[in-house]
């Protein structure tokens with residue numbers, strides 16, 4: 352499955368409104384809470400416990 356297809360149905364597991372995620376390099380970033388989910392070996396890690404807060408994401412990923 353292409354990442355773009357995957358992103359059509361994946362949503363942030365932290366947010367009940369299921370906002371979309373955007374891909375930035377090796378990360379998926381939630382458009383609502385801003386938490387990041389690392390993509391490891393092409394597999395996004397969507398575990399809530401391993402989500403990275405916005406202030407701990409690499410600075411160049413923030414828009």
Ligand SMILES: [Zn+2]
Nearest residue numbers: 363366381384
């Ligand atoms: Zn979120």
